[in-house]
Amino acid sequence: MGIIRLENIRTFSYHGCLDEEAKIGSDYLVNLEVKTDLRKARHSDELADTVDYVHLNAIVKEEMAVRSKLLEHVAERIIARIFTEIASVSRIMIAVSKVNPPIGGDVASVTVQIEEFRT
Template identity: 70%
Template structure:
């Protein structure tokens, strides 16, 4: 088993429960980690034998572009889509951070973390 990480994927999205958040948007940072068997690709040196991180990045960006009220909801969509489109992935761990959240204080980010295993 091996790990692929995409760190600090940056997006501008419109998630949040407040009406203003749906209009003005916010900056987000996403960290994604997947577990997969890398033995075949380690020998073959062939992209088709591993998980293409370009596809992982595209899934994250496309799902982040769909508005959700809760970060948990968008994270769950990302995880579900990864499991659906990439059968070789056994585990997904994701952190979604809203940078400078509108919570009435000096807070750099609010982050949710979710981890799921293929069932």
């Protein structure tokens, strides 16, 4: 087994419960970790034998572009797409962070982290 990580995927998105967040948007960071079997790829040196991180990045960017009120909801969409589109992934750990959230204080970011296993 092995782990593939994509760290600090940056997006500008329009998530949030406030009307202003839908209009002005905000910066987000996504950290993604997937567990998969890397044994075949270690020997074959072929992209077809691993999880393509370009594909993972595309899923994250596409789902981050779809507005959600809650970070939990956008994270769930990303998880669902990865499990649907990439059969070899057995576990996903995702963290979605809103940078400089509008919560009335000096807070660098808020993060929702979810771990999910293929059933």
